[in-house]
Each structure stands twice: as C-alpha cells, then as structure tokens.
Amino acid sequence: MNSSPAFKPRAVALISGGLDSMLAAKIVQAQGIYVEGVNFFTGFCVEGHTQAVNSPKKAKPKRHSALWSAEQIGIPMQIVDISEDYKDVVINPTHGYGRLLNPCLDCKIFMVNHALDLVGNDGKPFDFVITGEVIGQRPKSQRAQTMPLIAKESGAHDRLLRPLSAKHLPTTLPEREGWVDPDKLYGFSGRSRKPQIELAKSLGITEWSQPAGGCCFLTDESYTKKLRDLWAARGKRDYDIEDVVLLKIGRHIRPAPHYKLIVGRREGENRFLHGFRHKFQHLTTLSHEGPLCLVDGDLSHAERRNAASIVARYSRGREAAEVMVRYTDLTGVSEEFAIQPMAPHELPAAWLLTN
Amino acid sequence: MVSATVIDARGLLCPLPVVKLQEFARQVDEAVEVTVVATDPGVLEDIPSWCRVNGHVHLSSRQTENEYRVTVKATPQR
Numbered sequence: 001m002n003s004s005p006a007f008k009p010r011a012v013a014l015i016s017g018g019l020d021s022m023l024a025a026k027i028v029q030a031q032g033i034y035v036e037g038v039n040f041f042t043g044f045c046v047e048g049h050t051q052a053v054n055s056p057k058k059a060k061p062k063r064h065s066a067l068w069s070a071e072q073i074g075i076p077m078q079i080v081d082i083s084e085d086y087k088d089v090v091i092n093p094t095h096g097y098g099r100l101l102n103p104c105l106d107c108k109i110f111m112v113n114h115a116l117d118l119v120g121n122d123g124k125p126f127d128f129v130i131t132g133e134v135i136g137q138r139p140k141s142q143r144a145q146t147m148p149l150i151a152k153e154s155g156a157h158d159r160l161l162r163p164l165s166a167k168h169l170p171t172t173l174p175e176r177e178g179w180v181d182p183d184k185l186y187g188f189s190g191r192s193r194k195p196q197i198e199l200a201k202s203l204g205i206t207e208w209s210q211p212a213g214g215c216c217f218l219t220d221e222s223y224t225k226k227l228r229d230l231w232a233a234r235g236k237r238d239y240d241i242e243d244v245v246l247l248k249i250g251r252h253i254r255p256a257p258h259y260k261l262i263v264g265r266r267e268g269e270n271r272f273l274h275g276f277r278h279k280f281q282h283l284t285t286l287s288h289e290g291p292l293c294l295v296d297g298d299l300s301h302a303e304r305r306n307a308a309s310i311v312a313r314y315s316r317g318r319e320a321a322e323v324m325v326r327y328t329d330l331t332g333v334s335e336e337f338a339i340q341p342m343a344p345h346e347l348p349a350a351w352l353l354t355n
Numbered sequence: 356m357v358s359a360t361v362i363d364a365r366g367l368l369c370p371l372p373v374v375k376l377q378e379f380a381r382q383v384d385e386a387v388e389v390t391v392v393a394t395d396p397g398v399l400e401d402i403p404s405w406c407r408v409n410g411h412v413h414l415s416s417r418q419t420e421n422e423y424r425v426t427v428k429a430t431p432q433r
Contacts, residue, residue, distance in 0.1 A: 121432040
C-alpha cells in the first residue's frame with residue numbers, strides 16, 4: 001500500500017441524504033482526506049420529486065436530500081443509476097427481506113461493492129469506502145453480526161470504514177496506514193440518535209433530512225402491498241422502472257386479477273399520468289372535473305362500464321345521478337359512457353391497494 | 356466555450372435528468388454550455404445544486420407550460 005509522503009488517500013462516501021452518512025463523510029473529510037460522495041439511484045428512493053408530483057404548489061422546496069447533504073459538508077457528489085442491476089437484489093435477496101420487501105443487507109453489500117469500482121469526478125480511483133452505518137441502528141443490516149458480513153461479501157474487506165462505529169469494529173486499512181486517526185473516530189451503537197445529534201451540533205451541522213420510515217419505498221407498507229400485487233397479477237417477480245414509478249403515483253384499484261386502475265388523486269398526479277396515456281388504455285371524465293385513470297390490463301365492455309363508474313366516483317360528479325366518462329383504447333378509439341358513479345360502499349375494500 | 360448542447364430528459368423523474376447531465380459533463384474536455392429539457396420540476400432545484408457541489412456553473416432556469424429548461428456551463432473535472 002502506498003504510504004509515500006506525496007500519497008493523498010481518496011475516499012468515496014455512500015450518501016443517503018440522512019444524518020449518519022453525512023456525519024461519516026464529514027468526520028473523514030475533517031482529517032484532511034479527499035472525500036467524494038456517491039448516491040445510488042435504485043428506483044425505490046423516497047425523494048422530494050414524488051412529492052413534487054403530488055403537491056406541485058407546496059411552498060417547501062423540493063430538494064434531492066443527498067445532493068443537499070453533500071453541499072452542506074462541502075464534498076463533490078455523483079449520482080449513479082443502478083436501477084437495472086438492482087432488480088436482482090430486490091427480486092432474489094440472498095439474505096432475505098426485512099419486515100416488508102426491504103432487502104437491506106443485500107442492498108448494503110451491493111452498494112459498497114459498486115462504490116469500490118467507482119472513479120471520482122477527476123477519473124481517479126478511490127482507496128477506501130465510507131458508510132454511515134452504526135451498530136444496532138437498524139434491525140436488518142446494521143447489527144454487530146452483519147457488519148463484518150457486509151465488509152466481506154462486498155469485497156471491500158478492510159477498505160470499508162464506518163467512522164461512527166469504528167471503535168467497535170476491526171481496524172481498517174485507512175486506520176492501519178495512518179491515513180485517518182483512530183482516536184478521531186467514534187464508538188456509537190444502538191438505536192439512540194442522541195450521540196449523532198450531539199456530534200452534528202459540534203460539527204456545525206444544524207439541519208438534515210429525516211425521512212419517515214427511511215429513504216426507500218421498499219420499507220413502505222402501502223408501496224410494498226402494490227408491488228406484491230403487481231408480481232401476483234403477472235405471475236412472476238419482475239418489474240421495470242416504469243412500474244416502480246407508477247406504483248408511487250395515484251390510487252391503485254384492482255377489481256379483477258387481469259386489470260388494475262391507476263386513478264390520479266390530485267392535479268399533479270393527473271398531470272404526471274397524462275404522460276403515460278399513449279401506453280395505457282385510459283378513462284377521463286367529460287361532464288365533471290375528474291381524475292385521469294390508466295388501465296393496466298384489458299377490459300371487456302362490461303368492465304369498461306365498471307371502470308367508468310369507479311372513475312366517476314372520484315370525480316366532482318360523485319353525487320350526480322350520471323357522469324359522462326370517456327374510455328380510450330391504445331389505438332385512440334374511444335367510447336363514451338353515461339354512468340352512475342359507484343357509491344363508496346359498493347367499492348370493495350379488497351380492491352383498494354392503497355392504504 | 357465553443358458549442359451548445361441540449362439533453363432531452365423529458366419523461367424522466369429526478370434524479371435521472373441529473374444523471375444524464377452528469378454523464379455528459381464527465382466527457383467534456385473544455386467548458387460546454389448545455390441545456391437540460393425536462394418535465395420533472397425537480398430539475399429546478401437539483402441541477403443548480405449539482406452544479407454547486409461539483410464545480411459547474413448554473414446559468415439559467417426557465418419554465419414553459421409543461422417543460423423546464425435548465426442551462427449550465429459544464430466544466431472539465433480532470
């Protein structure tokens with residue numbers, strides 16, 4: 001290993017947008033190491049942009065949490081799209097799922113492995129990887145037993161530094177080589193956030209992202225219910241990025257195994273779904289203001305009427321005796337229905353895939 | 356700065372427009388003005404942030420009825 005005086009070690013830090021990864025990168029950067037951040041786009045990331053689709057008029061700024069974090073601590077950061085390769089992690093996790101469809105352990109192994117192969121903005125490789133993992137912080141991936149497993153199975157071995165829990169873990173290459181001072185690393189453990197918050201204050205970090213339930217839709221009950229439904233309806237565990245996005249948008253209703261309705265809930269969602277009209281049969285209301293509804297599947301004539309009645313139920317004409325609804329197929333041919341909106345009690349709860 | 360380029364990121368949700376811009380920026384050997392055309396309003400926040408973080412220059416952001424056009428000067432990083 002290079003230890004000449006001219007040698008400048010370089011680290012890549014996994015940045016999720018949360019506090020721990022921000023602190024981990026900052027601690028190492030403060031020791032004079034060149035640190036670049038990386039944020040992996042899996043497709044399942046919970047980001048402000050879904051909110052942007054949902055609430056376009058909301059005053060709160062929509063920001064990418066990881067980019068924002070990098071800016072706060074003053075490191076360059078790249079965003080890497082791993083969504084295609086990541087499918088195998090979601091569909092076939094070697095170490096299984098957490099409470100929902102979250103393959104957290106496989107995910108961390110996968111990301112550390114990818115980080116090892118990255119080069120910086122200047123085209124040069126990195127000498128080690130930094131993560132914000134804390135022993136005992138998360139039930140699936142951040143346990144004392146899983147920390148060495150991640151280091152081993154990712155191929156990083158002693159090139160993986162967890163600055164927040166380093167004092168509880170075997171010595172890593174950057175510590176052994178004297179690139180970082182072990183005394184300036186930490187020994188945090190457990191679920192308490194207090195030590196991290198204290199450290200943040202001491203580093204002058206006053207604001208950070210706090211995504212409820214984590215930063216991944218695979219830990220979201222409503223989302224994973226829709227993903228399981230998608231797999232069941234298709235008879236196989238597979239998806240593409242369009243599926244992943246559409247599962248985030250609208251009210252999902254499955255009246256029968258062979259078709260599902262995706263009904264926009266508000267203006268932003270309707271506008272977003274509008275961009276998918278050419279790929280789906282769809283329904284719109286004519287006589288009253290109402291949602292755009294995409295149809296995933298093929299409908300018989302009777303099913304079109306049923307779908308029209310459901311769409312009418314979510315329109316401004318829900319109390320009216322009759323609502324005009326237009327159904328349009330993939331060739332652009334349309335059919336209009338004068339239909340009575342479905343009453344709320346007529347819509348079986350089992351059809352609703354959205355909590 | 357010798358040329359102008361347009362990246363079509365319409366239909367992509369953030370951060371994918373940023374990823375496309377990043378891929379382009381990594382290839383430049385000299386400063387290049389590039390405009391990202393997108394349909395996700397997230398680009399209005401993310402691209403200027405990405406520029407500040409990575410040493411590029413955000414020049415302008417414009418919004419038309421259904422599209423957002425963000426222009427930056429991508430500078431070589433090597």
